Amino acid sequence: MPAYWIARAKINDPVEYKRYTDRVPAIIAQHGGKVLARGGRYRIMEGPETFHRFIVIEFPTMEAAIGCFESDAYREAAAFRRAGAGIVENVIVEGGDATPR
Numbered sequence: 001m002p003a004y005w006i007a008r009a010k011i012n013d014p015v016e017y018k019r020y021t022d023r024v025p026a027i028i029a030q031h032g033g034k035v036l037a038r039g040g041r042y043r044i045m046e047g048p049e050t051f052h053r054f055i056v057i058e059f060p061t062m063e064a065a066i067g068c069f070e071s072d073a074y075r076e077a078a079a080f081r082r083a084g085a086g087i088v089e090n091v092i093v094e095g096g097d098a099t100p101r
Helices: 014-021 026-029 062-071 071-086
Strands: 004-011 034-038 054-057 086-094
Touching: 004 062, 014 071, 026 034, 026 062, 026 071, 034 071, 054 062, 062 071, 062 086, 071 086
Parallel strands: none
Antiparallel strands: 004 054, 004 086, 034 054
């Protein structure tokens, strides 16, 4: 079952943040991920306007998505962002409707 990595980001230092974003697409591809939305137009319909960049990545499985996030290559790339270049909330959610009926 597919899984989706959803991220909301606020960029504080565009130059340093780009050092992160330049590396991530290849890492995602190595784990079978496909970017569905990354940094395009958006409209906040409800809630705080804390973030201004939104990313949705599809992976073939939850395990592949978690493997990507926990990989050494991703940690190395994320170090640029985590050093203050940006603030990001990351969530990985399995596809499908798991709501009991």
